[in-house]
Amino acid sequence: MHITHAAVNGNASLHSGGSPRTLGKRIVRNWELYLFIAPAFFYFLIFCYEPMYGVQIAFKTFIPTKGIAGSPWIGFDHFDRFFHSYYFWDLIWNTLGISLYELAVGFPIPIVLALAFNEIRTGFFKRLAQTVTYAPHFISVVVMAGMIISFLSPSTGIVVHLIEGLGLPAPDFLTDPRWFKTMYVFSGVWQSAGWGTIIYLAALSGVDPGLHEAAIIDGATRFQRIRHINVPTLLPTMTVLLILNMGSLFGVGFEKILLLQNPLNMESSDVISTFVYRSGLVDAQYSFSAAVGLFNSVINAILLVAVNQIVRRTSENSLW
Amino acid sequence: MSSGIRETERDKIFLACNYIYVFLAFLIVFYPLVYMISASVSDPKEVASGAMWLWPKGITLEGYKRVFENSNIWTGYGNTILYTVVGTAVNLLVTLPAAYAMSRKDFVGRNFFMAMFMVTMFFSGGLVPTYLLVKQLGMMNTMWAVVVPSAASIWNIIVSRTFFQSSIPKELQEAAQIDGCTNMRLFLKIVLPLSMPIIAVMALYYGVGNWNSYFSALIYLNDAGKYPLQLVLRQILVLQEMAAQGGGAIDTSTAAAMNSKAEIAALVKYAVIIVATVPVIAIYPFLQRYFVQGVMIGSVKG
Numbered sequence: 001m002h003i004t005h006a007a008v009n010g011n012a013s014l015h016s017g018g019s020p021r022t023l024g025k026r027i028v029r030n031w032e033l034y035l036f037i038a039p040a041f042f043y044f045l046i047f048c049y050e051p052m053y054g055v056q057i058a059f060k061t062f063i064p065t066k067g068i069a070g071s072p073w074i075g076f077d078h079f080d081r082f083f084h085s086y087y088f089w090d091l092i093w094n095t096l097g098i099s100l101y102e103l104a105v106g107f108p109i110p111i112v113l114a115l116a117f118n119e120i121r122t123g124f125f126k127r128l129a130q131t132v133t134y135a136p137h138f139i140s141v142v143v144m145a146g147m148i149i150s151f152l153s154p155s156t157g158i159v160v161h162l163i164e165g166l167g168l169p170a171p172d173f174l175t176d177p178r179w180f181k182t183m184y185v186f187s188g189v190w191q192s193a194g195w196g197t198i199i200y201l202a203a204l205s206g207v208d209p210g211l212h213e214a215a216i217i218d219g220a221t222r223f224q225r226i227r228h229i230n231v232p233t234l235l236p237t238m239t240v241l242l243i244l245n246m247g248s249l250f251g252v253g254f255e256k257i258l259l260l261q262n263p264l265n266m267e268s269s270d271v272i273s274t275f276v277y278r279s280g281l282v283d284a285q286y287s288f289s290a291a292v293g294l295f296n297s298v299i300n301a302i303l304l305v306a307v308n309q310i311v312r313r314t315s316e317n318s319l320w
Numbered sequence: 321m322s323s324g325i326r327e328t329e330r331d332k333i334f335l336a337c338n339y340i341y342v343f344l345a346f347l348i349v350f351y352p353l354v355y356m357i358s359a360s361v362s363d364p365k366e367v368a369s370g371a372m373w374l375w376p377k378g379i380t381l382e383g384y385k386r387v388f389e390n391s392n393i394w395t396g397y398g399n400t401i402l403y404t405v406v407g408t409a410v411n412l413l414v415t416l417p418a419a420y421a422m423s424r425k426d427f428v429g430r431n432f433f434m435a436m437f438m439v440t441m442f443f444s445g446g447l448v449p450t451y452l453l454v455k456q457l458g459m460m461n462t463m464w465a466v467v468v469p470s471a472a473s474i475w476n477i478i479v480s481r482t483f484f485q486s487s488i489p490k491e492l493q494e495a496a497q498i499d500g501c502t503n504m505r506l507f508l509k510i511v512l513p514l515s516m517p518i519i520a521v522m523a524l525y526y527g528v529g530n531w532n533s534y535f536s537a538l539i540y541l542n543d544a545g546k547y548p549l550q551l552v553l554r555q556i557l558v559l560q561e562m563a564a565q566g567g568g569a570i571d572t573s574t575a576a577a578m579n580s581k582a583e584i585a586a587l588v589k590y591a592v593i594i595v596a597t598v599p600v601i602a603i604y605p606f607l608q609r610y611f612v613q614g615v616m617i618g619s620v621k622g
Binding site: 049057259305 | 444
């Protein structure tokens with residue numbers, strides 16, 4: 001009641017209490033909103049923009065006593081050294097290889113799973129299956145790595161026992177470079193496929209039931225209805241997620257890789273970001289490693305923009 | 321009519337296959353979880369030999385006993401609780417007011433702030449400049465190095481902004497303002513009480529993230545007494561195991577002759593996984609609704 005009364009009052013005296021005309025007045029009236037946004041503003045300024053300024057050390061020889069601004073410029077030397085290093089193509093291949101492998105396996109599975117969940121009648125089994133498949137999302141990356149190592153350990157791991165139980169020779173998952181990418185990708189699917197269905201299920205819940213009813217009357221099978229009604233419904237969501245994934249092809253989640261890396265699988269597990277960590281923070285080659293990191297960021301940004309551009313030309317579902 | 325019956329039969333087969341498929345997916349996810357619980361209370365010999373593959377065998381609570389006796393784990397637990405509580409409080413204090421301000425159409429400069437925040441999604445200075453910054457700010461080896469560099473996530477700000485935009489009626493704000501209510505009072509007394517779902521979602525998202533994170537602690541903390549649980553876990557689960565791996569291939573005979581120390585270590589591993597993960601997994605089914613809601617609000621914009 002009180003609010004209605006006030007709203008009516010407000011309409012009557014729009015000039016004094018409504019929206020002020022001039023920009024200055026609007027800013028002054030909402031001065032508190034600037035207070036609200038200040039912490040976030042300073043956070044992004046200091047912890048995101050300041051490092052962008054600091055990335056200039058990629059073109060310098062960083063001398064700690066002289067600081068970032070005071071260190072001498074050397075141009076593209078660090079980039080040159082990186083591009084001509086013997087490990088350059090290995091790093092590129094591992095980074096791209098893991099990302100593309102992950103995309104090829106990890107992208108379709110949540111979609112298929114969401115379509116399958118959607119066909120199951122709401123009830124105990126559906127709730128159980130959803131709760132359980134979502135749960136691994138909450139397992140930390142350290143625990144995940146610990147699980148992988150325990151399950152795949154030669155002679156004691158349960159996966160090894162299961163494979164040997166089938167009479168097959170079990171490979172050395174943890175140390176054989178050929179298995180690293182598979183181990184990485186499939187453990188990721190185990191952990192996140194269930195959680196990944198949520199966004200698709202949200203889209204599927206918006207399907208007009210009338211479409212399905214009409215299709216049933218026309219004699220469409222369940223499969224046909226999924227194929228011609230549900231799948232097209234998911235296309236916009238799929239496109240947006242695909243763009244985002246493509247944009248991070250060079251930004252492979254390195255926290256897990258770092259934990260699973262060992263000297264024996266290095267040739268297949270070393271990616272740009274783990275290399276940056278090792279050369280920068282472990283070996284303290286700040287400038288060189290900042291250069292490699294910058295190269296990585298630039299490629300990421302270019303990929304994201306390029307993929308978005310391609311999608312924008314061919315469909316309506318681009319990010320911007 | 322006959323064609324109609326044939327089609328329902330085909331549908332029945334399809335539906336049956338679908339149930340089998342979902343059941344298999346369920347089993348694949350469920351089995352490792354059950355296995356870990358069983359392994360944590362089983363005789364390590366049975367676990368290592370593969371005799372224990374589903375239900376516990378030779379039940380022992382030795383693993384948990386060792387975990388509870390281990391002071392590093394307790395210190396880590398304490399640190400993690402501290403970092404998670406302080407970190408999540410900071411996350412919310414930065415995220416919610418900013419998201420509310422940006423949800424207001426009459427906020428001059430909202431597009432500027434949005435653009436400024438969004439740029440950070442596409443481009444970042446990278447690991448080394450951030451590390452040098454934290455060092456320069458004198459945060460090294462303090463709790464603040466773990467908490468402050470991840471004080472806000474642009475994604476969560478967007479999700480909260482979308483919530484405020486769609487669930488707080490504009491009329492409410494206008495009416496309150498005409499009654500002489502300041503923005504501060506409006507936010508604290510009217511908007512926040514109406515926004516419990518998004519506060520819960522954000523607290524849970526940030527909270528789980530803080531509980532599970534290890535990398536910033538790894539690079540910024542040197543003092544083992546300040547390590548969060550995840551770093552202690554890394555020592556127990558990853559480093560120890562990897563050292564054994566790096567020492568060369570273990571053939572079956574040496575594995576069979578494994579001393580009891582290694583067996584206890586293996587047992588402790590499963591127990592510690594359970595102890596570290598239970599707080600998150602246990603609260604999750606009760607709060608699943610909120611987590612799911614978060615993804616949904618995010619997808620409206622997405």
